[in-house]
Amino acid sequence: MLDAKIPAGKLEEKWNNYKGHCKLVNPANKRKLEIIVVGTGLAGASAAAALGELGYKVKAFCFQDSARRAHSIAAQGGINAAKNYQNDGDSVFRLFYDTIKGGDYRAREANVHRLAEVSVNIIDQCVAQGVPFAREYGGLLNNRSFGGTQVKRTFYAAGQTGQQLLIGAYQAMERQVALGNVEMFSRHEMLDVVMIDGKARGIIARDLVSGKLERYFGHAVVLCSGGYGNVFYLSTNAMGSNATAVWKAHKKGAFFGNPCMTQIHPTCIPVSGDHQSKLTLMSESLRNDGRIWVPKQKEETRRANDIPEEERDYYLERRYPAFGNLVPRDVASRAAKERCDAGYGVGTTKQAVYLDFKYNLINKYGRTEASKQGIHNPDQETLIRLGKEVVKEEYGNLFDMYEKITGENPYEVPMRIYPAVHYTMGGLWVDYELMTSVKGLYCLGEANFSDHGANRLGASALMQGLADGYFVIPYTIGNYLADEIAVKPIPTTHEAFEAAEAHVSERINTLLNIQGTESVESFHKRLGKIMWEKCGMARNEKGLKEAIVEIKALREEFWKNVRVPGEINEMNPELDKANRVADFLELGELMCMDALDRRESCGGHFREESQTEEGEALRHDDEFMYVSVWNYKGDERMEMLKEPLNYEVIQPTQRNYK
Amino acid sequence: MEHYNMNLTLKVWKQKNSQSAGSFETYQIKEVSSEMSFLEMFDVLNEQLIHEGKEPIAFDHDCREGICGTCSMYINGRPHGPWHGTTTCQLHMRAFKDGDTIVVEPWRAKAFPVIKDLMVDRSAFDRIIQAGGYISVNTGVTIDGNAIPINRENADKSFAAAACIGCGACVAACKNSSAMLFLSAKVSHLALLPQGEIERKRRALDMVAQVDKEGFGSCTNTGACEAVCPKEIEITNIARLNREYLAAGLAADK
Numbered sequence: 001m002l003d004a005k006i007p008a009g010k011l012e013e014k015w016n017n018y019k020g021h022c023k024l025v026n027p028a029n030k031r032k033l034e035i036i037v038v039g040t041g042l043a044g045a046s047a048a049a050a051l052g053e054l055g056y057k058v059k060a061f062c063f064q065d066s067a068r069r070a071h072s073i074a075a076q077g078g079i080n081a082a083k084n085y086q087n088d089g090d091s092v093f094r095l096f097y098d099t100i101k102g103g104d105y106r107a108r109e110a111n112v113h114r115l116a117e118v119s120v121n122i123i124d125q126c127v128a129q130g131v132p133f134a135r136e137y138g139g140l141l142n143n144r145s146f147g148g149t150q151v152k153r154t155f156y157a158a159g160q161t162g163q164q165l166l167i168g169a170y171q172a173m174e175r176q177v178a179l180g181n182v183e184m185f186s187r188h189e190m191l192d193v194v195m196i197d198g199k200a201r202g203i204i205a206r207d208l209v210s211g212k213l214e215r216y217f218g219h220a221v222v223l224c225s226g227g228y229g230n231v232f233y234l235s236t237n238a239m240g241s242n243a244t245a246v247w248k249a250h251k252k253g254a255f256f257g258n259p260c261m262t263q264i265h266p267t268c269i270p271v272s273g274d275h276q277s278k279l280t281l282m283s284e285s286l287r288n289d290g291r292i293w294v295p296k297q298k299e300e301t302r303r304a305n306d307i308p309e310e311e312r313d314y315y316l317e318r319r320y321p322a323f324g325n326l327v328p329r330d331v332a333s334r335a336a337k338e339r340c341d342a343g344y345g346v347g348t349t350k351q352a353v354y355l356d357f358k359y360n361l362i363n364k365y366g367r368t369e370a371s372k373q374g375i376h377n378p379d380q381e382t383l384i385r386l387g388k389e390v391v392k393e394e395y396g397n398l399f400d401m402y403e404k405i406t407g408e409n410p411y412e413v414p415m416r417i418y419p420a421v422h423y424t425m426g427g428l429w430v431d432y433e434l435m436t437s438v439k440g441l442y443c444l445g446e447a448n449f450s451d452h453g454a455n456r457l458g459a460s461a462l463m464q465g466l467a468d469g470y471f472v473i474p475y476t477i478g479n480y481l482a483d484e485i486a487v488k489p490i491p492t493t494h495e496a497f498e499a500a501e502a503h504v505s506e507r508i509n510t511l512l513n514i515q516g517t518e519s520v521e522s523f524h525k526r527l528g529k530i531m532w533e534k535c536g537m538a539r540n541e542k543g544l545k546e547a548i549v550e551i552k553a554l555r556e557e558f559w560k561n562v563r564v565p566g567e568i569n570e571m572n573p574e575l576d577k578a579n580r581v582a583d584f585l586e587l588g589e590l591m592c593m594d595a596l597d598r599r600e601s602c603g604g605h606f607r608e609e610s611q612t613e614e615g616e617a618l619r620h621d622d623e624f625m626y627v628s629v630w631n632y633k634g635d636e637r638m639e640m641l642k643e644p645l646n647y648e649v650i651q652p653t654q655r656n657y658k
Numbered sequence: 659m660e661h662y663n664m665n666l667t668l669k670v671w672k673q674k675n676s677q678s679a680g681s682f683e684t685y686q687i688k689e690v691s692s693e694m695s696f697l698e699m700f701d702v703l704n705e706q707l708i709h710e711g712k713e714p715i716a717f718d719h720d721c722r723e724g725i726c727g728t729c730s731m732y733i734n735g736r737p738h739g740p741w742h743g744t745t746t747c748q749l750h751m752r753a754f755k756d757g758d759t760i761v762v763e764p765w766r767a768k769a770f771p772v773i774k775d776l777m778v779d780r781s782a783f784d785r786i787i788q789a790g791g792y793i794s795v796n797t798g799v800t801i802d803g804n805a806i807p808i809n810r811e812n813a814d815k816s817f818a819a820a821a822c823i824g825c826g827a828c829v830a831a832c833k834n835s836s837a838m839l840f841l842s843a844k845v846s847h848l849a850l851l852p853q854g855e856i857e858r859k860r861r862a863l864d865m866v867a868q869v870d871k872e873g874f875g876s877c878t879n880t881g882a883c884e885a886v887c888p889k890e891i892e893i894t895n896i897a898r899l900n901r902e903y904l905a906a907g908l909a910a911d912k
């Protein structure tokens with residue numbers, strides 16, 4: 001029943017073999033085939049552009065007012081690629097290895113190897129499109145380091161890499177819009193998948209401006225709708241990021257893979273009060289130059305700059321001398337929580353640690369600049385001034401953003417940071433071709449589960465989104481559509497479209513007619529609190545069991561007492577949000593069920609019952625070396641299948657960053 | 659940073675849809691923390707309105723970290739409010755004090771029709787990009803990324819122009835509702851790179867033609883756009899656009 005369709009042959013030959021043997025669709029037939037792409041972030045925009053270039057008729061949908069605003073835009077630090085431009089020992093194999101290890105041995109070898117292979121093409125493609133990556137004075141591309149690796153393979157554009165890559169993909173897609181190959185529907189939200197004879201054949205979407213439900217046919221449907229971190233209410237996701245598209249697909253038969261795998265990012269600006277609507281990331285790239293510490297003394301009251309060097313605990317450097325501040329995200333997050341829980345946290349809430357740039361600002365950048373400018377024996381003040389200029393070039397926008405939010409100047413005082421929900425490794429289960437368990441329904445980017453296992457390495461989300469969209473789907477979708485060339489577009493008056501639209505319409509009517517007393521927002525906040533406390537950075541059996549009961553009760557209360565103002569046939573952001581939160585209330589429960597099943601710790605999933613004496617995540621490969629694959633059986637019933645993970649090339653070991 | 663609470667009066671533009679006339683509504687909001695973002699203050703107000711059985715205020719917002727370009731409020735006569743180089747979502751309430759009255763309007767421009775309350779339709783920007791805001795390469799190029807060395811100064815200038823978030827504040831600030839800063843940022847981003855050289859002339863001509871078609875006004879060099887741009891896109895880009903456009907117009911082949 002679960003066939004990942006991984007090609008036979010040696011690991012490094014699988015993708016080439018696949019490309020050499022998959023079925024093709026000739027250009028004349030491509031023009032007759034229609035593809036629906038939902039979401040226009042890196043995965044969606046690149047897929048729509050690439051498929052449009054091939055000559056398919058593409059319809060692309062996004063809920064934002066423009067495709068360029070999808071949340072990939074906010075990715076900061078960079079994109080990995082095995083170019084080895086630095087001559088520091090990088091290779092496709094090493095990127096593959098780092099990604100599998102970083103994911104704590106819970107990802108598929110074949111998918112990850114393919115990702116590492118195409119990573120080099122992504123950089124070439126983006127440069128050709130005019131993405132203004134950071135460059136050296138000699139005119140060539142520059143790199144920086146990210147967590148979980150010991151090479152410099154991250155390409156970047158200041159702290160705005162996601163923005164620049166997305167604009168590249170968006171422009172490529174708009175070019176196809178101009179050529180008539182892609183039709184763009186912005187301010188549209190997908191609310192159901194339409195199934196005909198066991199295949200995905202279209203979607204029901206709501207025009208968010210008029211409120212009308214609309215039907216769209218496609219020979220295939222490609223979901224690129226991003227992750228579901230907003231289940232936690234507070235996350236680094238955009239306010240509109242949601243799970244509705246994948247959740248509807250799940251309820252139509254697409255399996256959900258590893259729903260509990262959530263990434264908590266170590267460096268975010270801490271919560272300031274109850275009014276908080278979202279959390280802001282401070283890029284992992286800052287850990288290149290920032291050192292993380294807390295005071296050695298509990299309940300410290302002195303200001304950061306007044307605490308002398310010898311009274312600071314650089315706990316990452318102390319615990320993990322080999323990787324230091326550049327340990328993977330899950331490790332860094334847990335270490336911050338450990339210090340704060342033990343009473344060493346800083347700031348008014350004591351739920352924060354320091355990220356301090358002073359040392360590298362002076363010693364690394366200040367000294368280099370002084371030397372370049374021929375200043376001998378520079379004083380401290382000169383070093384700080386020179387260092388600041390370089391740091392500004394590298395991360396300027398991030399420092400400005402920090403100051404706007406907190407009112408503190410991070411060039412002068414250390415940043416205060418704390419972990420926050422950032423990314424979801426789980427998502428719709430897909431096979432090697434990125435097809436879900438529903439025929440003709442594909443899932444790309446963060447929305448699928450495939451490449452990051454139990455923990456994603458920094459700068460790998462951009463890589464995966466663009467790999468899937470530019471270089472994987474154009475081949476794999478042809479392998480399916482080659483058998484669909486005789487299928488004429490199905491009129492949307494077909495009974496399956498009628499039924500799907502009626503179902504969506506009924507639900508929207510129900511939501512509006514409840515007219516209870518509590519706002520959508522208040523339910524979302526309560527769900528987020530349950531998830532963060534019981535299915536967040538640390539999880540245990542008791543808490544997860546409680547969470548499941550609490551979420552069920554909250555969901556029941558929602559459907560009895562939510563208040564959605566306004567009308568159906570108009571712009572109604574509260575109604576949009578109600579639709580999304582209703583789905584989070586179901587998905588949250590599944591995440592807890594999955595976390596409960598996995599009685600081991602791995603990557604971002606930390607079960608308190610399963611840790612080493614030193615408090616590190618302890619895997620149980622004998623029992624849990626599988627992807628948990630959830631099948632929706634109707635009426636809130638779930639069944640779990642297992643996809644065993646077979647490591648043929650890499651020998652899984654306990655991760656060690658010491 | 660010291661924080662404080664404040665009581666505020668808000669005068670907000672309410673408009674049911676693009677067909678109906680709009681007007682200002684006045685709201686009182688109490689105990690606003692100086693640590694809130696401007697949009698979090700709106701969240702609190704909307705929660706209050708929903709509880710009172712009233713219609714919440716519709717406004718565009720998404721990433722809330724100043725990069726997606728969705729938020730678009732005209733605050734006390736200035737796009738994105740009083741802070742320099744800052745989007746509405748990054749504006750924080752410590753910019754205001756107890757007892758202040760804050761007037762909030764949507765972007766106003768013929769080419770940006772109001773959808774509801776503070777939301778406007780900026781799809782004209784997408785159509786301007788469609789007219790030529792790209793480099794025509796298909797997926798699958800085989801030239802190595804490092805085969806095209808780029809002088810760092812140009813790469814940096816190109817990046818600075820490419821940092822435009824397409825929010826439309828430049829249009830909202832301009833007395834002529836000109837889109838020149840937006841347009842020039844895109845033309846500069848691509849014209850400054852060797853990859854963009856080949857289509858340079860056609861790009862400038864086609865994109866300018868589309869801007870005119872969308873109903874944006876002319877540029878009279880007042881610099882209001884640069885003053886309010888949350889990403890500090892420089893007006894020198896407009897000078898570059900003018901040069902590009904002139905050169906393209908003079909050339910026999912376009």
